[in-house]
Amino acid sequence: MNVNGTRILTTSSIVVAALSAASTLAFQQPLHTSGADGALDAQAESVMARFDGHKVIRAWIESEEELELVHFLSDDIWNDTYGIGGPLDFRITPEMYDILVGSGLPFEVMIDDVQVLIDAERADDGFENPAEDPFFNDYQRLSDVVAYMNTLANLRPDLAEVVDIGDTVRGRDIFALRITGPNFEPTRPGLLIHGGQHAREWITVSANCYIADTLIRQYDTDPYIKDLVDTREWWIIPVMNPDGYEYTWTNYRLWRKNRRSSYGVDLNRNWGYHWGGPGSSDSTNRETYRGDAPFSEPETQAMRDLCLDHPNIVGHIDIHSYSQLILYPWGWTRYLPPYNDTFDAISSEMDQRIEALYGTIWRYGPVYTTIYPASGVSSDWTFGDRRIWGFAFELRDRGQYGFVLPKSQLLPASKEAREGVFVLAEQELEPLMVLDVGWLERGQPAEFKVTRATPGSDVYFFYSIRGDDEQTFWPDLNVTLDIESPLMAATATADASGTAILNRTMPNLRALIVIWLQAAEYGRTTNVVLTQIN
Numbered sequence: 001m002n003v004n005g006t007r008i009l010t011t012s013s014i015v016v017a018a019l020s021a022a023s024t025l026a027f028q029q030p031l032h033t034s035g036a037d038g039a040l041d042a043q044a045e046s047v048m049a050r051f052d053g054h055k056v057i058r059a060w061i062e063s064e065e066e067l068e069l070v071h072f073l074s075d076d077i078w079n080d081t082y083g084i085g086g087p088l089d090f091r092i093t094p095e096m097y098d099i100l101v102g103s104g105l106p107f108e109v110m111i112d113d114v115q116v117l118i119d120a121e122r123a124d125d126g127f128e129n130p131a132e133d134p135f136f137n138d139y140q141r142l143s144d145v146v147a148y149m150n151t152l153a154n155l156r157p158d159l160a161e162v163v164d165i166g167d168t169v170r171g172r173d174i175f176a177l178r179i180t181g182p183n184f185e186p187t188r189p190g191l192l193i194h195g196g197q198h199a200r201e202w203i204t205v206s207a208n209c210y211i212a213d214t215l216i217r218q219y220d221t222d223p224y225i226k227d228l229v230d231t232r233e234w235w236i237i238p239v240m241n242p243d244g245y246e247y248t249w250t251n252y253r254l255w256r257k258n259r260r261s262s263y264g265v266d267l268n269r270n271w272g273y274h275w276g277g278p279g280s281s282d283s284t285n286r287e288t289y290r291g292d293a294p295f296s297e298p299e300t301q302a303m304r305d306l307c308l309d310h311p312n313i314v315g316h317i318d319i320h321s322y323s324q325l326i327l328y329p330w331g332w333t334r335y336l337p338p339y340n341d342t343f344d345a346i347s348s349e350m351d352q353r354i355e356a357l358y359g360t361i362w363r364y365g366p367v368y369t370t371i372y373p374a375s376g377v378s379s380d381w382t383f384g385d386r387r388i389w390g391f392a393f394e395l396r397d398r399g400q401y402g403f404v405l406p407k408s409q410l411l412p413a414s415k416e417a418r419e420g421v422f423v424l425a426e427q428e429l430e431p432l433m434v435l436d437v438g439w440l441e442r443g444q445p446a447e448f449k450v451t452r453a454t455p456g457s458d459v460y461f462f463y464s465i466r467g468d469d470e471q472t473f474w475p476d477l478n479v480t481l482d483i484e485s486p487l488m489a490a491t492a493t494a495d496a497s498g499t500a501i502l503n504r505t506m507p508n509l510r511a512l513i514v515i516w517l518q519a520a521e522y523g524r525t526t527n528v529v530l531t532q533i534n
């Protein structure tokens with residue numbers, strides 16, 4: 001890899017130079033082979049988009065102007081989240097590469113020809129992992145993934161079942177493998193593990209299948225695995241975005257989003273907690289397009305409803321690639337999340353255990369401060385709305401192959417993912433308090449419900465009319481509230497099941513008012529609910 005160019009031009013002159021060079025080129029040939037191009041939908045199933053001569057570039061972006069330049073040069077950013085001040089990986093056509101070289105922006109070439117890697121990925125190189133099922137010799141198409149999930153369930157119908165959790169925007173089924181030991185009771189802690197939210201991150205699909213494979217096939221022979229199955233309820237969704245995943249096999253290997261219309265929605269900007277904030281785009285042609293409303297997409301709705309229907313779910317890992325990262329909330333703000341010490345301790349153990357396998361280098365921390373802001377991501381919702389301990393992994397590698405990870409790394413990468421997931425599964429995760437609020441209307445009665453409180457404890461209900469951008473220490477309860485200038489409204493006592501219900505008649509306000517609500521008992525807080533009195 002060579003570092004090319006020196007930063008000799010002012011950033012605005014870079015863009016001007018690039019734009020003028022491009023306007024000449026634009027008359028000669030189309031510059032982009034964009035995945036967001038509606039014409040692609042007209043392609044026959046068998047026509048795969050090609051990326052001959054396309055490079056993946058890594059540049060260190062120091063200003064808005066340089067970011068603008070990259071967006072001009074490329075419509076395919078490879079980082080899951082990105083911003084000013086750090087490395088930015090993007091795919092670039094040969095024509096645009098010439099403009100990049102002329103721009104003076106320093107960069108490295110990470111991948112010299114993307115098509116060469118894609119061709120190698122599909123070639124039958126006779127690679128085998130003899131100790132494992134042949135399924136893990138290669139990446140697998142959607143139909144084969146679903147068939148394998150059924151194979152596993154049929155091997156152990158006493159432990160596993162395939163569950164249809166919802167449909168995609170184009171009508172495909174989204175399947176989960178539910179795995180748990182005998183004598184299930186709804187209080188058994190649940191774990192939600194999923195891959196393929198971003199279609200092109202193929203390794204994440206294999207890794208999820210591999211984790212399920214281990215739980216099923218080693219149940220009888222490994223007491224450690226048997227314990228993980230008997231004491232947990234596993235929900236494993238290898239392909240959260242089946243439309244997009246299939247599209248990467250039939251039309252466009254590097255597709256990221258779902259398949260809404262011709263442009264697609266970035267499902268991992270569509271979850272409904274601080275949706276629309278920094279690190280998401282309102283432009284349909286961006287890879288981080290968040291959709292037109294929180295949970296506008298059936299794929300994210302299905303995941304949300306799974307969590308709401310199974311309140312025993314206490315842990316969540318959303319598996320992505322690439323960069324070798326363990327991430328936890330928040331993505332939307334630089335503030336550390338409640339229970340940061342626990343998040344940090346679990347992540348640290350994941351990091352050590354993963355690195356111990358093959359010596360790969362990983363990093364961990366909150367999304368916002370470890371990489372970049374990202375709003376509407378899955379773990380912000382699972383933790384922010386449901387108080388599920390939510391994480392995201394970015395699997396191998398660190399950019400040498402990016403999304404087109406050679407199949408020789410399929411099993412090592414899957415074993416790293418499995419190790420990290422098992423660290424979470426081993427934890428006796430504290431079920432955190434959850435606040436649910438119904439419809440609020442002026443002058444009408446309303447119900448506020450807290451679950452998972454300590455039985456018999458006094459639960460305090462707070463509200464703010466200012467927001468949740470600042471934290472407030474409340475000494476009487478020894479808690480830090482996540483709302484600004486909190487006001488204490490009332491208290492209720494938790495019953496023997498840890499549920500505290502407050503019934504209040506809403507004030508007769510003259511206008512609709514937006515409020516932030518949070519509850520707490522001594523030493524513990526709930527999620528923040530943003531709502532309005534209608």
Ligand SMILES: [Zn+2]
Pocket residue numbers: 080197198201320321
């Ligand atoms: Zn991703």
